[in-house]
Amino acid sequence: MEGCSFAAERGEIIGVVGPNGAGKTTLMRLLAGEIAPTSGAVTVAGFRAGTPEARRTVGLAEDPPLAPPELTGLEWLTYLASHRARTPPQRVALVRWAIEFGVLAEFAGRRIGEYSRGMAQRLALAAAALLAGGVLLLDEVLAGVDPIVARTLRGAIASFAASERLVVLASHDLGTVERLATRVLVLSRGHVVSDVSTAALLKERVAELSLNGGAMGRIEWLLTRYAGAARTGDGIAIPLTHGLTLEEILATCRVERIPVAATRVRYRALEDLLVP
Amino acid sequence: MVSLLAAKAEVVFGVQLVTRHRAPRLAALLGLGIAALAAASEPSPERVARVVLLIAGTLAAVSASRLLSPGPALAAARIVVAPWWLVPTGRLAGALCVVAPVTAGMGLALATASSQGAPVLGPVAVALAYSACVAACTMAVAPWWGASAAASVGFLGVWFGVAPPSAMAALFAGWLPFQRVVIWLWNVLPLPWRATRWFASGGWGDPLLLAAWTLIGLGVAAMHLAGPGRPRRAES
Numbered sequence: 395m396e397g398c399s400f401a402a403e404r405g406e407i408i409g410v411v412g413p414n415g416a417g418k419t420t421l422m423r424l425l426a427g428e429i430a431p432t433s434g435a436v437t438v439a440g441f442r443a444g445t446p447e448a449r450r451t452v453g454l455a456e457d458p459p460l461a462p463p464e465l466t467g468l469e470w471l472t473y474l475a476s477h478r479a480r481t482p483p484q485r486v487a488l489v490r491w492a493i494e495f496g497v498l499a500e501f502a503g504r505r506i507g508e509y510s511r512g513m514a515q516r517l518a519l520a521a522a523a524l525l526a527g528g529v530l531l532l533d534e535v536l537a538g539v540d541p542i543v544a545r546t547l548r549g550a551i552a553s554f555a556a557s558e559r560l561v562v563l564a565s566h567d568l569g570t571v572e573r574l575a576t577r578v579l580v581l582s583r584g585h586v587v588s589d590v591s592t593a594a595l596l597k598e599r600v601a602e603l604s605l606n607g608g609a610m611g612r613i614e615w616l617l618t619r620y621a622g623a624a625r626t627g628d629g630i631a632i633p634l635t636h637g638l639t640l641e642e643i644l645a646t647c648r649v650e651r652i653p654v655a656a657t658r659v660r661y662r663a664l665e666d667l668l669v670p
Numbered sequence: 671m672v673s674l675l676a677a678k679a680e681v682v683f684g685v686q687l688v689t690r691h692r693a694p695r696l697a698a699l700l701g702l703g704i705a706a707l708a709a710a711s712e713p714s715p716e717r718v719a720r721v722v723l724l725i726a727g728t729l730a731a732v733s734a735s736r737l738l739s740p741g742p743a744l745a746a747a748r749i750v751v752a753p754w755w756l757v758p759t760g761r762l763a764g765a766l767c768v769v770a771p772v773t774a775g776m777g778l779a780l781a782t783a784s785s786q787g788a789p790v791l792g793p794v795a796v797a798l799a800y801s802a803c804v805a806a807c808t809m810a811v812a813p814w815w816g817a818s819a820a821a822s823v824g825f826l827g828v829w830f831g832v833a834p835p836s837a838m839a840a841l842f843a844g845w846l847p848f849q850r851v852v853i854w855l856w857n858v859l860p861l862p863w864r865a866t867r868w869f870a871s872g873g874w875g876d877p878l879l880l881a882a883w884t885l886i887g888l889g890v891a892a893m894h895l896a897g898p899g900r901p902r903r904a905e906s
Contacts, residue, residue: 428748449751462742464690476679477750485675525749 395420395431395584402562402577404528407555409575409592410564411668416581418564419456422533425562426454439528453526457534459518463507467498467517470506474524488524495550496520497543511538519547523554530554532563536570548574568664572596580667588667595662598633601640603647604656605629612652619646624666629655633662676752677760684764687743688733693821697732698772701725705776709783718780719793719869723800723862724828726773730801731824733768734808737761738891739817747895758891762805769801792869800865803880804828806887807860813894831861859883 395417402408410418423429424436427444436443439451461470471489479485493502496516501509506517519535532551536544551574555561565571571578572592580588605613605628613630617623620643622633632643640659647654688694701724708721738744738761747757777794804824812820833841835856842849856863860883868876 446751454749460742460745462687462746465686469686473679473683473746474750476675477673477752479675480673482675 395424398581398584398586400579400586400589402560404558404560405555406577407552407561407563407575409571409578409664410562410581411566411568411571411578411664412581413668415583417584418581419533420584421581422454422456422531422562422564425529425531426452428454451527452529452531453522453524454531455515455518455522455533455535457515457518457537458511459514459521461506461514461517461521463505466505467502467509468493470517471502471521471524474521478525492520492524495523495554497546497550512540512543515539516543516547519551523550526554526559528559530559530561532561532565534565534567535563536565536567544570568668572664578664578667590667592664595664595667598635598662599659600631600633600662600666601643602626602631602658602660603629603643603654606653606655609652609654612650615650616652631666633666634659676750677756680752680757680760681764681767683746684737684761685767686764687736687761688765688768691736693817694729694733694736694768697729697825701729701772701776705780709780712783712785713780713788714786715784715788716870718777718784718788719796720832720866721780722773722777722793722797723865723869724832725776726769726797726801727804727828727862728825729769729772730765730805731808731828732821733765734762734805735812735817735821735824737765737805737809738812738894739820740813744813744894754892754896755888757895758806758809758888762802762809762888765805765809766798766802769805770798773797773801796865796869799877799880800860800862803860803884803887806884806891808887810887810890810894813891827859828862831856831859831863832866834863834867 398417398421410421412418420429424431425438425443427438427449430444438448441448441451465473468489471492472485475485475488475492479488493499496519498516498520501513506514509517515535515538519532522532522535523530530551536547539547548570551561551563561574563571563574575592578588578590578592578595579586613625616630616632617625620632620638622635624631632638634640640657644654644657704721704725708717713721736743738747738758750757774794777790777797781788781790804827808820808824811823815823835853838852838856839849842852860880864876864879868880
């Protein structure tokens, strides 16, 4: 990573998206203090990442999850809770809360080695939430989780952030990031290329124009004419910003003799940021 | 302040890591076989002591290789925030909780089988002190070498280290430079011939060297848990 700089506040859910190799997992591991930056500084809750004070604040759930396959989910959570709780009743309460958070009640007593991928991800999420004092780092943690449980987990993550704590969620699942994140960082080759509010982004609209075969050669002209426009499979997508309307675009096409086969106006999605 | 809950959790976790893996179970089975063979031959007190040492050392090396093995065991040690000495010491205590009853049981069985009235407490106590040393050293190298390699080296050390330095000197008599290196290693490393000598002749030199290696093992193990950059390769 290089020149990557951002700050996050309590209560936020930061979505981190980007192609493979963009640096999402590296960023998460830097925040968790598992690796040290070669230059620059990573600070969590006012402490340098990796110090005991910062590590007490952070809980990281990774993909693939790292939990001993010999233990049951309950034993694993009890072990982790023993390092956070001061009394046995506190430990019991923490474990119960984590089981509820990860929706683990059905299989907490089974050996982790027997878990499916989705079950292991849920356990990793619960373990990270149990350890997280104020910052929960989730790296592809909802991958492999069935849609019904995923909805419950999204609710749990949102309520975690709502209690004045920070969630950083790295994922290729743009739908999940759109639903959960209050802000999105787009990474590319170790750089933050975009840092936008999800609400503002999803309010913007895009006009999609399907062009006839003969008009495909004019796409380059349209791309230079409209800032932020991008190719689609059969035409072009143009953001409707700065008061631009579909009617104005169609009028331009008529003047330039560019035949348009079909049009559609939709709201912007995260995909538009990732696939320019 | 160290939480008692955390200390207990590390001991229990150590026991779980050891008892839930097939390698320590196989080592215990091997120990049982050796003990049965030795018992069948009406062993002398010296032989009882040597066999108990062999069983304890083997079991300790194989068990301790799981305690900080790359993958979840090491990751778990790095996730939790605890004083530097707590995780290695707690897990070592957990492994010894498994080694101690097996060693004591086999020592008792062998002493009963011995017609010459072999003692039980002395050999078992020495074997446990020695196994703590082997376990600490094996645990210390496991994050670098992996659990299998660490267990193998510990296992070989316990089995070949029974021979005293004089026997090694005789064995490598024709290879002078090599002989010097081997004898130096035999005198420096925590090998079982030292524990045998300690049991036979007493004195402070041997237990002090074993204690020093135990502390070195614990220190190196603790070093793996400090700072960023953990090994992530896991073994089955």
